[in-house]
Amino acid sequence: MMKPLSVLNQAVGKNVMVELKGRKEYRGVLDGYDPHMNVVLKNAEEYTDGQLRRRLNIVIVRGDNVIYISP
Amino acid sequence: MMKPLSVLNQAVGKNVMVELKGRKEYRGVLDGYDPHMNVVLKNAEEYTDGQLRRRLNIVIVRGDNVIYISP
Amino acid sequence: MMKPLSVLNQAVGKNVMVELKGRKEYRGVLDGYDPHMNVVLKNAEEYTDGQLRRRLNIVIVRGDNVIYISP
Amino acid sequence: MMKPLSVLNQAVGKNVMVELKGRKEYRGVLDGYDPHMNVVLKNAEEYTDGQLRRRLNIVIVRGDNVIYISP
Amino acid sequence: MMKPLSVLNQAVGKNVMVELKGRKEYRGVLDGYDPHMNVVLKNAEEYTDGQLRRRLNIVIVRGDNVIYISP
Amino acid sequence: MMKPLSVLNQAVGKNVMVELKGRKEYRGVLDGYDPHMNVVLKNAEEYTDGQLRRRLNIVIVRGDNVIYISP
Amino acid sequence: MMKPLSVLNQAVGKNVMVELKGRKEYRGVLDGYDPHMNVVLKNAEEYTDGQLRRRLNIVIVRGDNVIYISP
Structure with missing residues (x-):
């Protein structure tokens, strides 16, 4: 069994x-990341409805709005 | 009587x-899983309105948005 | 006087x-059940707008979305 | 001065x-009731938009959705 | 400086x-009142869109939905 | 660096x-104010969509609904 | 690995x-900033749907509504 935060931990450095x-x-x-599922992404791309909207060198995404994270 | 988290615990390794x-x-x-009902799924399929939308090798689904989990 | 969780407790094993x-x-x-009103149902039926939509052998319903529970 | 939970407490047994x-x-x-304003009602009637929709012998209403309680 | 709860406290007994x-x-x-801004009102009037809808001898209004309280 | 609550503290007595x-x-x-960003305003004006709607001698605004506070 | 709050800390004084x-x-x-992701901005510009709407010398933005912060 893998706890959700352990899976996040193993994904550090990966897409x-x-x-x-x-x-x-x-x-x-x-x-x-932190226990609230706030995450830090590097070389990030933001998509809305599947359309690339922005490139961000570094971004802190608030965990509150997360539906899922897939390593 | 079965506590909700015990039911989740028994479902580890199952669909x-x-x-x-x-x-x-x-x-x-x-x-x-964790006590917030955040769950880790392997070989997952995402459906929207019943339509298969994506396959994900591994995915952390945030408990906050969960309506139900059925083993 | 009956606390809400005591009423739930008495309803274990009942419809x-x-x-x-x-x-x-x-x-x-x-x-x-647990103190968050997460509940485990057996032989469950899911209804949307009064229409039977699914049968579930066992289901954990998250308390967060509950309006009411009636034993 | 009357605390909100004291008013609830005095209302036990009343409509x-x-x-x-x-x-x-x-x-x-x-x-x-409990401190989250979860309440237990007996011989309850459910109204939607002022229309009687259901009678429930006993019902636990989750405090989360409450706007007001009037004894 | 007046803390929000002190202002509420001074308003007890007033409209x-x-x-x-x-x-x-x-x-x-x-x-x-309590620290969650749940309040007890006596001789209360309920307005929706500025229209008087109901008179309530006593009512516990849940703090969760409050935008503001003005003494 | 200025903590958000320190900025609020310095704004007491100002518009x-x-x-x-x-x-x-x-x-x-x-x-x-308090740590939840509940604030007390004096000689307050309420605007909806930029239109002045009400004047309030004193008002407690719940922090829950705040987007921003600008001194 | 960089914790979300450490990234915020390094961004103090930057756009x-x-x-x-x-x-x-x-x-x-x-x-x-604080641990809730409440942030203080100086010389801030507010945009709605990409349109500049307001300039604010100093503003406290509540973390609750944040989707992301990008240094």
Whole structure:
């Protein structure tokens, strides 16, 4: 069995997909996280309804809005 | 009597269905969970309005949006 | 006087009706609960707008979305 | 001065009106409560938009959705 | 400087206006409160969109939905 | 570096603008606050969609609905 | 690995972009923050749907509504 935070921990340094409420998605390299599922992404891309909307060198995404995180 | 988390615990390694707010559903093998009902699914499928939308090798689904989990 | 959780406790093993936000309803035998009003139902039926939508052998319904539980 | 929970406590055994979000209303005899304002009603009636929709012998209404309780 | 709860405390026994989410407003004599801003009003009037909808001898309004309270 | 609550503390006695969810805005003299960002305003004006709707001698605005506070 | 709050800490004194729910965005110099992701911005600009709406010398943005912060 793998606890959700252990899975996040193993994903540090790898590409992850973060899906948020409101049809937003962020893709980038996971650089950090905390127990609230706030995550830090590097070289991130923001998608709305599947359309690339922005590139962000570094971004802190608030865990509150997360639907899922997929390493 | 079975506590909700004990039922989750017995479902580790088995197929589960996770229904979220916003007509989203995830199916996969339960690989882990925590007391907030955050769950880890392996070989997961994401459905929106009953349509298969994505396959995810591993995914952490945030408990906050869960309506129900059915082993 | 009966505390809400005592009423739940007395209902274990009996049929209950669980009404959720979003016009969803679950009926089944109450198999367990916790202080967040997460409940475990056996032989459950899921209704949306009064229409039977699914049968679930066992289901953990998250307390967060509960409007009421009626034993 | 009367604390909100003291007013609830004095209302045990009496008829109360519980108004919820989503234009729902419950009327019945208050049989119990807890600090989250979860309440137990006996001989309850459920109203939606002022229309009687259901009679429930006993019902636990979750405090989360309460707008007001009037003894 | 006046802390929010001290202002509430000084308003006990006086007329207050309680504005809630969903264009609802309650006016009455403040009879009590707790740290969650749950309030007890006596001789209360309920307004929706500015229209008087109901008179309530005593009502416990849940703090969760409060936008503001004005003594 | 200035902590958010220190900025609030320095603003006591000065005019502030409080923007809430639902296109509501309050302007007045900050008379107090607490760690939840509940604030007390004196000589306050309430605006909806930029239109002055009400004047309030004293008002407790619940922090829960605050988007921003600008001294 | 970088914790989300450490990334915020390193961004103090630099320009940041704060995206909120409801298509609002704030840009300015990060002057402070707390563990709830409440942030203080100086020389801030408020955008709604990409349109500059207001300039604010100093503003406390409540963390509750934050989707992401990008230094």
